[in-house]
Amino acid sequence: MVLLIHHPILPQCRKIRLQMSEKKILFVLKEEEPWKLSPDVYKLNPAGEIPIFVSDGQVIAGQYPICEYLEDISSENRLLPPTPGERAECRRLMAWFDEKFYREVYRNIAQEKVFKRFSQGLAPDSKILKIGLNNLKFHMEYIDWLAERRNYLGGAEFSLADITAAAHLSVIDYLGDVPWENYHYAKLWYSKIKSRPSFKDILKDSVKGILPAKNYANLDF
Amino acid sequence: MVLLIHHPILPQCRKIRLQMSEKKILFVLKEEEPWKLSPDVYKLNPAGEIPIFVSDGQVIAGQYPICEYLEDISSENRLLPPTPGERAECRRLMAWFDEKFYREVYRNIAQEKVFKRFSQGLAPDSKILKIGLNNLKFHMEYIDWLAERRNYLGGAEFSLADITAAAHLSVIDYLGDVPWENYHYAKLWYSKIKSRPSFKDILKDSVKGILPAKNYANLDF
Incomplete structure (x- = not known):
């Protein structure tokens, strides 16, 4: 265990x-x-x-x-593709979300809305929030672009690239800030990920003191 | 090639x-x-x-x-240890330097001294520099602590943990900001790394417009 x-x-x-x-x-x-x-x-x-x-x-x-x-x-359900080159592409996208998305979107949105409130009792700075939301558009375009061209973000198969991207997006989605309607392919991709059994617990998540956005757990969002 | x-x-x-x-x-x-x-x-x-x-x-x-x-x-000269647990420890230290050291030391020192000058033509902010130098002490203590207990930072053998730590430290050392004299074991460890043939080119590095500190390339520093 x-x-x-x-x-x-x-x-x-x-x-x-x-x-x-x-x-x-x-x-x-x-x-x-x-x-x-x-x-x-x-x-x-x-x-x-x-x-x-x-x-x-x-x-x-x-x-x-x-x-x-x-x-x-664990050899069960490998979440990285079989060749070194494909694995590198998955890891590039993992770093994209863990580093770039985190820095440009998460820090400006989630840190402002959640961390600031619970650690300092302060309201979010609307200027910083706006920067985060603006950066998010660029990332949504990139996800949309990838999802239009590939079956999954990292390539033909589901991988850690999808897991990493969905982990990051799901937090912003909990806060109700993802403009899904403008990104058709990104939305199709996310609804595919959201339907996986592994995602069930994530959709039940609750951050104490903050209600999830209306469609957060909705598979038809 | x-x-x-x-x-x-x-x-x-x-x-x-x-x-x-x-x-x-x-x-x-x-x-x-x-x-x-x-x-x-x-x-x-x-x-x-x-x-x-x-x-x-x-x-x-x-x-x-x-x-x-x-x-x-490449199977030649593996730079991660043989067991998954040991590899995890090496990767923990790699993340320590790539993320924590980078955020707490590099950004406050190198970005102030170098990036600000070349991108904006500005002098470093002494308050930010001071924060970086202060954070550096904590990291030096941790390196010292590890180097006293282990042959190499990640364990018994030379690994990517040493490479990552030395890559980060060498930049700060180029700028002349590492207080080696206070950290005996860290200094012994770094001199061992500095003597490796792979380090030769790093010691010849030059950042245009900024001279290396006096002992940067000195094996007996």
């Missing part, structure tokens, strides 16, 4: 949960608020970051090592 | 150069200034980021996919 220390507002935690569900790894969740981490977290990870994965005394901290570890140990 | 588009001020480019040198992969370098990337870069990588790796028509953009690709394709 695996223990994952996580929080539903963090896309990097959602990514690992989706990956484990796809691989049919059983796990229990322990929630930690990222703006008020307990000393236990620092004992397990001196970087003071979650997710943290604990299994049989093995502790792995951080989404990147956990994600690669899970691919490393 | 491999072409790597890079810049010597970027630790993520130094990391890939060190990795390729350790693996005895032949490569040529093409320099691009990160504050003034040419349209070619955007054609190869819509994220507009370097390093970009080109080999036989295969284009891989971004340090994470390149780094994992190089481990994937």
Whole structure:
């Protein structure tokens, strides 16, 4: 049995949960608020970051090592394609969302709307929010462009590229900020991902104090 | 033959150069200034980021996919340890430097001293610099702590954890900001890394307009 220390507002935690569900790894969740981490977290990870994965005394901290570890140990339901070149393309897209989308969209939207409120009791800065929403359009165009040309974002098969993108988008979607109507192919792609059994738990997520947007859990959005 | 588009001020480019040198992969370098990337870069990588790796028509953009690709394709001089658990520990440290050190130290020091000057013609903000230098102490303590307990940062053997840490530290060292004298074990570890043949080219690096610190290339620093 695996223990994952996580929080539903963090896309990097959602990514690992989706990956484990796809691989049919059983796990229990322990929630930690990222703006008020307990000393236990620092004992397990001196970087003071979650997710943290604990299994049989093995502790792995951080989404990147956990994600690669899970691919490393489990041959069931491989989530990276068979050739090194295709794997590189998937990892390029994973980095796109984990780094670029995170920096340009997540930090400006989720940090403003959620982190600022719970850590400092402040309202979001509308100028920063606007930058995030504007950046989101560029990312939606890119997802739309990929989804029009490929069966899945990373190539012909479902992969960690889809998981990473959906983990990030699902947080912004929870907050009601994804303009789906303007991006036909992106929407088709997301509805395909949303229907996967691994996504069920993500759609039940709730961030204390913040209700999900109306269509968040709706498969027909 | 491999072409790597890079810049010597970027630790993520130094990391890939060190990795390729350790693996005895032949490569040529093409320099691009990160504050003034040419349209070619955007054609190869819509994220507009370097390093970009080109080999036989295969284009891989971004340090994470390149780094994992190089481990994937070359069995020579593996730079990750043999078991999944040990590999996870190495990757945790790689993320430590690529994300945490980058955010807390690099952005405050190198971006202030170098990027601001070349992109905006501005002098560094001494308050931001001070934050970076202060954060650096914490990271030096952690490197010192690891180097006292382990032969190499990631474990018993030289690995990508050492390469990543040294890539990041070497940029700060070029700028003359690493307080080596206070960190005995960190200094011993770095001098071991600095003496490797793969490091030779890094020590010859020069950032146009900025001279390296006095002891940058000195093996006895």
